[in-house]
Amino acid sequence: MDDSLVRENIGLMPYLVAASQILGVAVLAITGTWLSQYRGGFSWDGPEQFNVHPLCMVLGMVFLCGDALLVFRVFRHETKKATKILHGVLHILALIISLVGIIAVFQYHKKKNINDMYSLHSWLGITTFTLYILQWILGFVMFFLPGVGFAYKNRFKPLHVFLGLSLLLSTIATCLLGLTEKMLDDYSKLPAEGVLVNSLGLLLVAFGLVIAYIVTREEWRRPPLPEEQALSIDFRTLTQGESPTEP
């Protein structure tokens, strides 16, 4: 019955979690620096409304969503309910902040008479955000509303985890495309702004990969608490199948 304690082998996980947070804060700091030093800073009504877009998307869809994926690993000995609530709160913040970011760019395009939705950045971004909304609704229904059977939750969970990680990675790809679009005049002279933006792109990729590594290590999954484990063993004898551990 102490199986979970015996198997608890988190090795490098704390260091990688620390690395992910350093990368995340660095990404936010560089995004803010880039937009204020080279792009005129922030406003909602002026021409700087555009700059709200990258800042909100990096904060909401990259940093907060990335951290939401980690909570089941990091708070591994808290109750499942508390951990799920934290996961939900982070995703509520991410959703609100990224909606603000999306409204900012559409309003800016309208004011400036720029076409919407022509670039690969916009196509990939809107696809990712639409799937994020779908993932949000499905996750809420399956894991927060009462009445969904344990077996259904358990079958849906691997798909929820895979989709969550995929959305983080395609969000990061979308950010890189946005950075490239903004840089294209004078890019080939590699000005200081180019170096800053390229570095930001590499850090975004590093953030995504560190989160992906932490979340895909089988042996770093949240172990069930003793009271959950009793339930899990009951369940396992019923189904002879998967054990209901956490992503």
Added chain:
Amino acid sequence: MDDSLVRENIGLMPYLVAASQILGVAVLAITGTWLSQYRGGFSWDGPEQFNVHPLCMVLGMVFLCGDALLVFRVFRHETKKATKILHGVLHILALIISLVGIIAVFQYHKKKNINDMYSLHSWLGITTFTLYILQWILGFVMFFLPGVGFAYKNRFKPLHVFLGLSLLLSTIATCLLGLTEKMLDDYSKLPAEGVLVNSLGLLLVAFGLVIAYIVTREEWRRPPLPEEQALSIDFRTLTQGESPTEP
């Protein structure tokens, strides 16, 4: 001892493998169509030398590398040795073809007096390719040369699998950046070429995600053959740890 047969539950895997191959062929066909219809086709000495670059990178680093990741899942009842050789052959082809693609773009830049390595596409691409070479050498030493202990192979394997998948995904992100760079004149009028290139970008992402899903499903791992299983049980009793199944 028949554990592997009992646990064999490959469900949707054949359909997803078929989907990945359809996506892969579609990606190659659209890349070829784009470069020949809109960008003047292929040559090594003329100004079309550039076009060799995207075609070789998509064929070598995306399609062949993607399929190399799948061989352990797809040829699940062949011997491990035969499957490893196929994995190695696909990576030899991928390496040669992508080297040709990289030489093409540097030679083209030199002839046209275009700066090298200024864009995020080039920074991410060269980082990915350098890590691919490293992964190639480490994989060869650890899994093909004789004399490396089973315990070392087993500890290195999860990292090899994670790095392989990460490299495929960052290669795909690099492709999207390259497509965006090529499109930036007149992009906002969304010409037919823009629609083609954006669709290619979304298909590249879909290819990567389908491969990622197949490769990360725990229950679709290659089961050990009976003779390997005997070895694996000996090993498990020695280490009381991980079971040496395949990625």
